[in-house]
Amino acid sequence: xxxxxFQLLALSLFFISSFPAAVMxxxxxxxxxxxxxxxxxxxxxxxxxxxxxxxxxxxxxxxAQGRESAAxxxxxxxxxxxxxxxxxxxxxxERALLLDPGDGxxxxxxxxxxxxxxDRIEQAATFFLQNWFKRxxxxxxxxxxxxxxxxxxxxxxxxxALFLFARMLWIRKSAFYSGLLLLFLVIAxxxxxxxxxxxxxxxxxxxVMVGAAEVKASPDMNSNRLFELHEGTRVRIRNSDGNWxxxxxxxxxxxxxxxxxxxxx
Amino acid sequence: MKQYNNKIYILFLLWVMLIVNTxxxxxxxxxxxxxxxxxxxxEQFRLSYHLNKEGRDLRLPDLSGFDLLFGPSTSTSYSQRIxxxxxxxxxxxxxxxxxxxxxxxxxxxPAASITVDGSNYRSNSLEIKVLPPDESSAEAPAGEGKxxxxxxxxxxxxxxxxxxxxxIRAIVSKNTPxxxxxxxxxxxxxxxxxxxxFGKIQFPEFEGFMVEEIELPANKQLQLERYNGRNYYTADLxxxxxxxxxxxxxxxxxxxxxxxxxxxxxxxxxxxFGLQEVMVDVKKALKTNLLDIDVKPLPSGKPVGYAxxxxxxxxxxxxxxxxxxxxxxxxxxxxxxGTGNLKLIRNPEVAFPDNFELYDPTVENLFNVTxxxxxxxxxxxxxxxxxxxxxxxxxxxxxxxxxxxxxxxxTVTTPEHHxxxxxxxxxxxxxxxxxxxxxxxxxxxxxxxxxxxxxxQSHHSFFIGSAGYWLWYLIPLLLLVASYLIYRxxxxxxxxVALMRNRKANKIAIRRLKLAERYLRxxxxxxxxxxxxxxxxxxxxxxxxxxxARLSRDNVEAELRGYGIDEELTDRFLHILDNCEFARxxxxxxxxxxxxxxxxxxxxxxxxxxxxxxxx
Numbered sequence: 001x002x003x004x005x006f007q008l009l010a011l012s013l014f015f016i017s018s019f020p021a022a023v024m025x026x027x028x029x030x031x032x033x034x035x036x037x038x039x040x041x042x043x044x045x046x047x048x049x050x051x052x053x054x055x056x057x058x059x060x061x062x063x064a065q066g067r068e069s070a071a072x073x074x075x076x077x078x079x080x081x082x083x084x085x086x087x088x089x090x091x092x093x094e095r096a097l098l099l100d101p102g103d104g105x106x107x108x109x110x111x112x113x114x115x116x117x118x119d120r121i122e123q124a125a126t127f128f129l130q131n132w133f134k135r136x137x138x139x140x141x142x143x144x145x146x147x148x149x150x151x152x153x154x155x156x157x158x159x160x161a162l163f164l165f166a167r168m169l170w171i172r173k174s175a176f177y178s179g180l181l182l183l184f185l186v187i188a189x190x191x192x193x194x195x196x197x198x199x200x201x202x203x204x205x206x207x208v209m210v211g212a213a214e215v216k217a218s219p220d221m222n223s224n225r226l227f228e229l230h231e232g233t234r235v236r237i238r239n240s241d242g243n244w245x246x247x248x249x250x251x252x253x254x255x256x257x258x259x260x261x262x263x264x265x
Numbered sequence: 266m267k268q269y270n271n272k273i274y275i276l277f278l279l280w281v282m283l284i285v286n287t288x289x290x291x292x293x294x295x296x297x298x299x300x301x302x303x304x305x306x307x308e309q310f311r312l313s314y315h316l317n318k319e320g321r322d323l324r325l326p327d328l329s330g331f332d333l334l335f336g337p338s339t340s341t342s343y344s345q346r347i348x349x350x351x352x353x354x355x356x357x358x359x360x361x362x363x364x365x366x367x368x369x370x371x372x373x374x375p376a377a378s379i380t381v382d383g384s385n386y387r388s389n390s391l392e393i394k395v396l397p398p399d400e401s402s403a404e405a406p407a408g409e410g411k412x413x414x415x416x417x418x419x420x421x422x423x424x425x426x427x428x429x430x431x432x433i434r435a436i437v438s439k440n441t442p443x444x445x446x447x448x449x450x451x452x453x454x455x456x457x458x459x460x461x462x463f464g465k466i467q468f469p470e471f472e473g474f475m476v477e478e479i480e481l482p483a484n485k486q487l488q489l490e491r492y493n494g495r496n497y498y499t500a501d502l503x504x505x506x507x508x509x510x511x512x513x514x515x516x517x518x519x520x521x522x523x524x525x526x527x528x529x530x531x532x533x534x535x536x537x538f539g540l541q542e543v544m545v546d547v548k549k550a551l552k553t554n555l556l557d558i559d560v561k562p563l564p565s566g567k568p569v570g571y572a573x574x575x576x577x578x579x580x581x582x583x584x585x586x587x588x589x590x591x592x593x594x595x596x597x598x599x600x601x602x603g604t605g606n607l608k609l610i611r612n613p614e615v616a617f618p619d620n621f622e623l624y625d626p627t628v629e630n631l632f633n634v635t636x637x638x639x640x641x642x643x644x645x646x647x648x649x650x651x652x653x654x655x656x657x658x659x660x661x662x663x664x665x666x667x668x669x670x671x672x673x674x675x676t677v678t679t680p681e682h683h684x685x686x687x688x689x690x691x692x693x694x695x696x697x698x699x700x701x702x703x704x705x706x707x708x709x710x711x712x713x714x715x716x717x718x719x720x721x722q723s724h725h726s727f728f729i730g731s732a733g734y735w736l737w738y739l740i741p742l743l744l745l746v747a748s749y750l751i752y753r754x755x756x757x758x759x760x761x762v763a764l765m766r767n768r769k770a771n772k773i774a775i776r777r778l779k780l781a782e783r784y785l786r787x788x789x790x791x792x793x794x795x796x797x798x799x800x801x802x803x804x805x806x807x808x809x810x811x812x813x814a815r816l817s818r819d820n821v822e823a824e825l826r827g828y829g830i831d832e833e834l835t836d837r838f839l840h841i842l843d844n845c846e847f848a849r850x851x852x853x854x855x856x857x858x859x860x861x862x863x864x865x866x867x868x869x870x871x872x873x874x875x876x877x878x879x880x881x
Contacts, residue, residue: 040714067723071715081711099722109711143722146729150737157741164749193729200727 035061036072043079052079052088070100074109081113087231087263089113091207094234094265098200101138118230124252137192142200145193149186156182206247206262208233213262215255219244226255235262294318294381298374298388303489305396305496306366309334312374314360314388318381323360326375330395336362366395396491426526426549429495431456433502433522435553438636443561444512445575445606446669447638449479451504452553455490455497456526461546464523468503469553473515475508475609477634506634508606512562522551563667568674570663572613576605576638580613580664582679591689594650599662599679602642607632612645613664618657621649651686658683774870777804778863785863793859794849797866801842804870808877818842830873837869 039054055076062068077092093110100106140148159179166172208229217224219241229235229249238254239246245262248254300312314323323337337360345354366372374391432455439448452468454460487498502522509515530545563575583598597615601607612626626648632641651657659682668675728734775782777800784793806813809824816824821842825835844862 036719040716043714062721067721069719069721071717071719072721075714078711078714105712105715108708112711143728146727146734150734153738154741157745161745161748165752190729197727197729 036075039079040075043075043082048079048082052076052083052085055079068095068099070096070103070106072096073099074103074106077109077113081109086113086116087207087209090117090232090234091209091263091265094205094207098203098205098265100141101196102140102144114232114234117232119233119249121233121250123250133195137195140192140196142193142196145189145196149189149193152182152185152189156186203264204237205265206235206237206245207265208235208261209263210261213257215247215253215257217255219246219256223256227253229257229261237262237264294386296320296377296379296381296386296388298377298391300364300374300391300393301489302392303394303396304366305489306369306398308398309363309365312336312362312364312391314377314379316358316360316379316381316386317356319356319358320379320381320386322380324378325362326377326390328364328374330367330370330372331364331374332367334363334365336360366393369395369397371395396489396496398496426458426528426547429493430458431524431526431549431551433551433553434492435517435519435556437556437558440557441559441561442509443575443667443669444509444563445573445609445667447477447506447508447576447606449504449506449636450517450556452502452520454500454502454522454524454551455492456499457495457497459527459544460524461527462525464525464548464550466502466522467520469518469520471505471507471517473510475510475606477506477508477608477639479504479506479634479636504636506636506638508609508638509558509560512560515558515560517556517558519553519555521553524549524551564672564674566674568663568665568676570613570676571665571667571674572611574601574605574607574610574664574666575669576603576607576666577668577670578603578605578664578666578677580662580677580679582662582682584659584682584684587683588685588687589651590687591651591654593689594648595684597647597649597659597682599645599647600642601645601664604635604638604640605666607639607641607643610643613662615647615662616660617647617649618651618659620652621657622652624648624650651684654686654688656683656685773804773874774867777801777870778866781863781866785859790859791849793863794845797862798842798845798849801838801845801866808873818846830876834869834872834876837865837872841866841869 035054035058039051039058042048042051042054055072059072059076062072073092073096077089077096080086080092081089090110090113093106093113096106097103097110137145156179159175159182162175163172163179166175208231211231213229215226215229217226229247233249235245235247235249235257237245238248240259241256243259244256245259246254246256247262295315295317297315298312299315301310304310325333340359340361342357342359343354344356345352347353371392371394374393376387376390378385378387380386434453434455436451436453437448438450439446442448450471481501481504485500485502487500489496490499491497492499525546525548527544528547529542532543533540534543535541579602581600581602583600585596585598589595599613599615601610608630612628617623624647627646629644629646630641631644632639661678661681663676663678665674665676667673778797781793781796781800784790784796802813802816805811805821805824806816809816809828811824818839822835822839825838826832841862848858848862
């Protein structure tokens with residue numbers, strides 16, 4: 001009986017120690033590293049346009065290999081921001097934030113860049129629980145939530161084991177209640193993780209890339225002009241039709257704009 | 266004739282006094298020529314030479330282009346003043362010539378020379394502009410004649426002033442200035458008539474401009490000027506410098522002036538001096554012309570340090586000291602000098618180090634209003650108090666202005682200043698109060714790059730929801746379930762062992778009491794008790810390995826104890842033995858008693874078996 005628990009613990013330890021290797025397909029080839037160094041050097045020297053080009057090259061090379069990096073997008077966004085290309089800066093900050101929603105630097109720079117945009121959009125009121133959920137969810141990215149949830153699950157199992165095998169009543173009692181709490185946490189973190197995953201899989205955010213984008217009532221050049229959006233404003237893409245996207249802005253207004261005006265995050 | 270002699274005498278006396286008084290004062294000799302700057306061809310004018318000494322041998326220069334009609338006529342004036350007992354005297358000799366210009370153009374009258382006390386003095390030379398005669402002057406007599414006729418018909422007091430005889434022009438120096446570029450507007454009166462009086466003067470409002478008045482001499486000199494083929498006497502009534510404040514077309518409305526002219530009425534009256542024309546005062550309101558000013562906007566691409574300055578400027582800065590103790594004041598003087606809209610220049614910002622306490626700068630304007638704009642200097646004094654010691658640098662101040670001459674923005678900079686601040690005298694620092702606590706500024710810029718190794722994640726592959734993820738749930742769960750199952754099984758098996766033992770012990774007891782059970786069923790109580798006793802004794806004998814013959818009620822207790830059976834069980838056995846002995850000889854026949862005894866015996870033997878097993 002005791003041997004059973006020990007085996008379980010040993011196995012858990014083994015699993016936990018092998019976490020990072022299993023979860024993150026981390027890689028840093030020497031080549032990419034040096035290219036990033038060169039781009040950072042240009043940035044430090046104040047040649048932001050060149051720095052942005054160099055970072056862009058690294059991004060496309062990495063994308064060809066099917067890989068992405070939050071830090072890379074962040075740095076690219078910085079280079080564009082300094083080069084006065086606001087829309088591209090915001091686009092890259094958003095991409096970085098999508099990969100690593102909990103990063104304070106990315107959040108700060110994105111907010112700072114968004115303050116420079118022309119459109120001031122009143123945020124439509126949302127239910128406070130929804131806001132809480134989003135805020136909590138955005139503390140970590142999907143894979144980290146997955147790891148946390150597994151950790152909670154293992155702890156939950158440990159509580160179950162204690163409840164089943166322990167003889168002392170107070171141990172069994174506390175194991176029961178902590179088990180309940182842990183089960184709740186496992187469910188919550190799973191929700192967060194899957195919500196994050198969906199966010200990244202169905203990319204429906206877009207950034208207005210042109211100076212002024214007309215938003216029309218229907219996907220047709222001749223239809224009524226509803227409002228105008230300016231460079232750097234974030235929209236949600238609801239639908240697409242030919243060369244048109246149906247976009248929704250933060251205040252809830254919906255309209256159609258040409259695909260060339262908007263780039264998906 | 267006698268009177269004349271007397272005059273000479275007095276003059277002589279005065280002359281003697283003059284010699285006495287002035288002998289010690291070598292007076293400066295001035296010899297000046299004067300003539301009107303503009304004259305009309307065919308008209309007479311005066312050329313005068315003024316000398317403040319007696320001279321002789323005045324030699325006129327070559328007066329080509331002019332006809333000398335008359336001269337020289339000499340006039341001498343003499344004055345003496347005694348102020349506080351000191352007397353001074355002045356003599357002034359004027360030689361006057363009457364000339365007439367022969368042809369139009371600009372003529373120069375070179376210097377004339379005169380000898381005073383044996384030395385030669387030269388006058389200044391003069392430039393005289395000769396205007397052609399009025400085109401209308403030929404018709405003038407006819408016009409006058411008409412006027413006379415009209416006058417004769419309508420009578421006196423109806424004389425009028427035509428718009429050609431008197432008018433006011435508003436003259437702009439530039440019609441298309443840049444925004445903030447200065448230009449002048451002059452209101453000039455043109456008249457051929459005598460001005461008797463000025464009435465109500467209402468100049469237009471200059472809306473959209475910053476206005477600077479240009480001072481004009483108090484006594485207005487009439488100047489001859491040719492305009493539209495006529496020669497007019499002109500006088501500048503008002504001259505202003507304007508700085509347009511917004512781009513686009515700005516119209517300056519017209520102003521009105523009421524003037525009283527002296528006009529010949531056409532009547533002639535014979536007087537002591539002969540036939541004279543009667544002059545009538547005529548009031549006339551003159552209107553200035555409308556002015557359209559096209560103000561050009563400043564070109565785009567204003568530099569960062571643009572301070573709303575238009576013109577041509579230079580900048581300099583002076584720091585009053587390069588070494589100072591903390592909490593003592595320094596002043597930085599910024600001098601912007603040049604020509605342009607000096608008054609409207611924004612004070613450039615000086616980027617003092619953050620911990621300097623700054624005071625509002627004081628501004629001193631030292632400029633003159635000229636026709637080109639405000640010329641001079643704007644001095645801005647910045648006072649600052651460094652609060653902490655250290656080496657500081659006050660960066661150069663950039664001052665950008667728009668140069669309308671080249672149509673481009675120009676930037677000038679001041680030198681950089683270095684300041685060494687030493688620790689202030691003890692106690693001079695202000696007591697730290699809540700007022701002095703500094704707020705750390707909210708970050709006003711993006712954060713720096715993320716350096717270090719880039720962590721890449723593969724695109725669209727998620728750990729969450731993958732098979733590996735679910736395995737992480739499944740394997741530990743299975744492990745837990747399996748270990749629980751094993752635990753349960755083992756527990757059950759353990760429980761079975763105890764049961765088996767019990768069953769074995771019971772088996773022995775049941776075997777031993779087999780016969781007793783039969784007698785119990787047949788209700789043969791005598792046999793039953795006998796059999797229970799026999800079984801018990803037999804059991805003890807077997808267990809304790811003591812021959813039956815040597816066992817008795819007396820020693821069995823000690824033997825059982827010696828065997829390791831506790832008192833309670835021993836008592837139970839003894840109780841059973843006693844009960845059986847008693848019931849054999851005094852049978853009660855109670856079935857329940859028999860039953861109970863049987864069960865007790867069974868339990869006791871089973872119990873003992875268990876104990877023995879355990880202790881083994």
